[in-house]
Amino acid sequence: MIFKKVNKLNGELNIPGDKSVSHRSIMLGSLAEGITEVHGFLNGADCISSMNCFRQMGVDIRYDGNIVTIYGNGLTGLKAPAATLDVGNSGTTTRLMSGILAAQPFESRIIGDASICKRPMKRIMTPLRMMGADITSELGNDCAPLIIKGTTLKGIHYDSPVASAQVKSCILLAGLYADGETSVTEPYVSRNHTELMFESFGVPVSVSGTTVTINAAQKLIGQKIMVPGDISSAAYFIVAGLITPNSCITIKNVGINPTRDGIIEVVKKMGGNISYSNVSNDVGEPTADITVRTSSLKGCTIEGEVIPKLIDEIPVIAVLACFAEGTTVIKDAAELKVKESNRIDVMVNNLSAMGADITATEDGMIINGGRELHGTVIDSMMDHRIAMSFAIAGLNADGETKIEGSEVVNISYPTFYDDLKAMMN
Ligand code: SPQ
Numbered sequence: 001m002i003f004k005k006v007n008k009l010n011g012e013l014n015i016p017g018d019k020s021v022s023h024r025s026i027m028l029g030s031l032a033e034g035i036t037e038v039h040g041f042l043n044g045a046d047c048i049s050s051m052n053c054f055r056q057m058g059v060d061i062r063y064d065g066n067i068v069t070i071y072g073n074g075l076t077g078l079k080a081p082a083a084t085l086d087v088g089n090s091g092t093t094t095r096l097m098s099g100i101l102a103a104q105p106f107e108s109r110i111i112g113d114a115s116i117c118k119r120p121m122k123r124i125m126t127p128l129r130m131m132g133a134d135i136t137s138e139l140g141n142d143c144a145p146l147i148i149k150g151t152t153l154k155g156i157h158y159d160s161p162v163a164s165a166q167v168k169s170c171i172l173l174a175g176l177y178a179d180g181e182t183s184v185t186e187p188y189v190s191r192n193h194t195e196l197m198f199e200s201f202g203v204p205v206s207v208s209g210t211t212v213t214i215n216a217a218q219k220l221i222g223q224k225i226m227v228p229g230d231i232s233s234a235a236y237f238i239v240a241g242l243i244t245p246n247s248c249i250t251i252k253n254v255g256i257n258p259t260r261d262g263i264i265e266v267v268k269k270m271g272g273n274i275s276y277s278n279v280s281n282d283v284g285e286p287t288a289d290i291t292v293r294t295s296s297l298k299g300c301t302i303e304g305e306v307i308p309k310l311i312d313e314i315p316v317i318a319v320l321a322c323f324a325e326g327t328t329v330i331k332d333a334a335e336l337k338v339k340e341s342n343r344i345d346v347m348v349n350n351l352s353a354m355g356a357d358i359t360a361t362e363d364g365m366i367i368n369g370g371r372e373l374h375g376t377v378i379d380s381m382m383d384h385r386i387a388m389s390f391a392i393a394g395l396n397a398d399g400e401t402k403i404e405g406s407e408v409v410n411i412s413y414p415t416f417y418d419d420l421k422a423m424m425n
Helices: 019-031 045-056 091-101 122-130 165-175 193-200 231-243 262-269 304-309 311-322 334-338 343-353 384-394 406-411 416-422
Strands: 010-014 035-039 060-063 067-071 107-111 134-137 146-149 157-159 181-185 206-208 211-215 224-226 248-255 273-280 287-293 327-330 357-361 364-368 377-379 401-404
Touching (some): 019 035, 019 045, 019 060, 019 165, 019 193, 019 224, 091 107, 091 122, 091 146, 122 134, 165 211, 231 248, 231 262, 231 287, 231 311, 262 304, 262 311, 311 364, 311 384, 334 343, 343 377, 343 384, 377 384, 384 406, 384 416
Parallel strands (some): 157 181
Antiparallel strands (some): 206 211, 273 287, 327 364
16 A cells, blocks of 8 residues: 655544454453443454454354344353364454453363464463463463463462553453452553443452452343444544644544543643543543644653553554654553564664654654655554554655555554545545
8 A cells, every 4th residue: 555645634533443342342241141232343353353252152243244242151151162263463362362261161272373473471371370270372482372271260469560451351351250359450550441341241340559359250241332432543543633734633432541541641742732522421431522633743751651551552653753843752662562563663663764763762762853754665564553653654754655564454443544545535
């Protein structure tokens, strides 16, 4: 796919459903009693992987392209899958589902694509084993394929070395089945969609600072879930509206959960013209329409507790920083190295190739903004967030920006290019 400079972007759009919430709706709906109806489900490859895995375990999940209807099997009703569970490219499916599988009365095997087979699984294997789980990495490299022999679990307290919602959620899902109390403390609060959804399915959750505690559940009760628009997907349009001349973009019904809204905080700190309207707290996850306008931006430092609140937006924030006056420093973000690609190296190499002044550090990057970008060939490394970030950079660079592997946006935002094109009219 090729991108060229545009001189304006204007319009309104509805962003697809939140990926994190969509995954969790499939998992909790499958474990619930009764029917769970999911509105606004993200029809992206990762969430479809979750759906197919639970179908393989005997859950009747129907999707008409609009509403997902899950006829839950109850906490103890999953069936042994007849074949290996394939999670595709989805880290969330791998890690969250492992917590559930650890407690089932059957053995399962998880595989995924080349990227999944390189992502670290020790971070979930360690706490799950502390709970009594039998989980092994088939190749002995602490990565997938994983073999999980379900067994009886006991509650633990786990001090997580990383702020990771996938680690936290894996332990909490295992905790639904564990004997006694299960709690997780994180260095900083990570996204809390699992906790919010537990509460709505009838599982009490207690939160104190960065510690979350639950007890074994008796049952989950099927729910109606309204999935908000994904702020991680909205981020590309937020940045596009800020850096492209003569632009005004309104993104409707975006999830603004305070554990996910770090990009808004950063945009405000950089002096961006961004505002909320139609703020709603009605449906479990808060939402708002977000409007952005072309802005003069200044660099800033992004570090500490805001990092887990914008971890997936850092690639596109790096693009934003190239269009700000002065220096932007991103720290405490070493987690970027273990995503679908090494997002520090891939951003630094590709933005450097476009002419940006950007340097990689151990746990982030330093960007001196204000240099003109020029088009080049970008290898997406089959990472959806890299492809979308460089589409936005390409619309603001001289010459042609060619993105290889551009189809990878299917993972989280299948209609991304169409939605972007609609802003150019
Ligand atoms: O599911 P996957 O592949 O891990 O997806 C990513 C993404 O960019 O879409 C990360 F690469 O999002 C993660 C996110 O980084 C989704 C997630 C969740 O739903 O719980 C939590 C974050 O990961 P982590 O490792 O910080 O818990």
